[in-house]
Amino acid sequence: AQKVTQAQTEISVVEKEDVTLDCVYETRDTTYYLFWYKQPPSGELVFLIRRNSFDEQNEISGRYSWNFQKSTSSFNFTITASQVVDSAVYFCALSGVPGSARQLTFGSGTQLTVLP
Amino acid sequence: DTGVSQNPRHKITKRGQNVTFRCDPISEHNRLYWYRQTLGQGPEFLTYFQNEAQLEKSRLLSDRFSAERPKGSFSTLEIQRTEQGDSAMYLCASSAQGQGGEKLFFGSGTQLSVL
Numbered sequence: 001a002q003k004v005t006q007a008q009t010e011i012s013v014v015e016k017e018d019v020t021l022d023c024v025y026e027t028r029d030t031t032y033y034l035f036w037y038k039q040p041p042s043g044e045l046v047f048l049i050r051r052n053s054f055d056e057q058n059e060i061s062g063r064y065s066w067n068f069q070k071s072t073s074s075f076n077f078t079i080t081a082s083q084v085v086d087s088a089v090y091f092c093a094l095s096g097v098p099g100s101a102r103q104l105t106f107g108s109g110t111q112l113t114v115l116p
Numbered sequence: 117d118t119g120v121s122q123n124p125r126h127k128i129t130k131r132g133q134n135v136t137f138r139c140d141p142i143s144e145h146n147r148l149y150w151y152r153q154t155l156g157q158g159p160e161f162l163t164y165f166q167n168e169a170q171l172e173k174s175r176l177l178s179d180r181f182s183a184e185r186p187k188g189s190f191s192t193l194e195i196q197r198t199e200q201g202d203s204a205m206y207l208c209a210s211s212a213q214g215q216g217g218e219k220l221f222f223g224s225g226t227q228l229s230v231l
Contacts, residue, residue, distance in 0.1 A: 043227075045209075108157050109157070
């Protein structure tokens with residue numbers, strides 16, 4: 001069984017602050033994929049990043065960065081110099097490979113509010 | 117716009133009525149997924165199609181739920197004899213075939229309210 005835990009239900013920061021969203025996962029698979037999706041108020045989930053279980057290299061994309069640590073089963077997401085437009089619900093998700101649980105298993109999400 | 121399209125955006129119905137939602141995926145995507153999302157929770161997997169074949173169904177998909185993808189293009193999700201517990205956002209997503217870990221493209225969802 002797969003499980004994704006996002007312990008932070010809500011986070012509020014002031015614009016330009018850095019913020020880290022935590023994600024911890026459980027899986028029995030040796031090969032798996034981790035994702036982050038953003039859900040703005042419009043409701044449509046927007047893909048942010050995908051990492052496979054063999055690639056632990058951290059990734060940076062503009063103000064976004066991700067820290068994947070297999071040893072602690074964590075895949076944390078940091079937004080640097082947050083902006084009001086970053087306000088949304090952020091979901092961490094996990095999927096398997098053919099022969100395993102193909103579908104995405106989502107965490108319960110973290111509501112991020114960036115105040116001006 | 118060539119994204120995933122879902123209709124209607126909102127549906128209000130009385131308990132016991134049947135409802136049907138439609139999803140039009142991205143045209144070149146052969147995989148289509150249905151998810152359900154309740155307030156304050158992440159989306160939960162319901163079912164998955166590869167072309168017209170329904171390959172996987174969640175235990176969440178009771179006998180009152182049925183999904184089809186007759187020609188491997190659009191899909192419909194029908195809920196019969198709706199119950200108040202069915203109130204949720206129903207999300208559709210599509211992806212291109214891969215070896216796992218495909219990026220899913222989501223629609224904006226259909227918000228169902230059962231009175």
